[in-house]
Amino acid sequence: MPLILPLLLAVLLFCIGVYGVLARRNAITLLMSFELMLNAVNLNLVAFDAWRLDGLATGQxxxxxxxxxxxxxxxxxxxxxxxxxxxxxxxxxxxxxxxxEQDATEQRKGAAT
Structure with a gap:
């Protein structure tokens, strides 16, 4: 398999993750988007490790x-x-x-009185 196919899939996953982080407000969606970006990095690591064909398996x-x-x-x-x-x-x-920010402001006001 050519190296470009897993790299394109990793780019697609990473872009979806970045969109999720930038566009969404829900904390669960943010966590899922971070996971997508980390999985894209994992895919790149394994793809480059398979492409290099060394015996060390550093990417894995x-x-x-x-x-x-x-x-x-x-x-x-x-x-x-x-x-x-x-x-x-x-x-x-x-x-x-x-x-x-509101909690910190309230604590400062309470400490001042």
Whole structure:
């Protein structure tokens, strides 16, 4: 198989992930978009490893490392989303950013009095 086919698929996956990060407001959709981008990177790593034909399998080793990193990221991200939903009743990323700024402002006002 030519190298260009997996690379085009990886570019397509990465572009879909970037669109999801830039256009969506839901935190779950953001996490899924990050996963799509990481899977595109994994596809590139494995494709270049198969293309190089060395015996070290460095691309596959790095892909396993990226999968481990993605699992840790999704676990932490889902915990944050669950706490956000429990505390505020929504998972809107922009509103969560506004809530953090309001909480910090309220704490400053409470400390001043």
């Amino acid at each position: 080793t790095l892909a396993v490392f990226v999968i481990t990193l993605a699992a840790a990221e999704i676990g932490l991200g889902l915990a944050i989303v669950l706490l956000l939903f429990r505390g505020h009743g929504h998972v809107d990323a922009d509103a969560a950013r506004d809530l953090v």
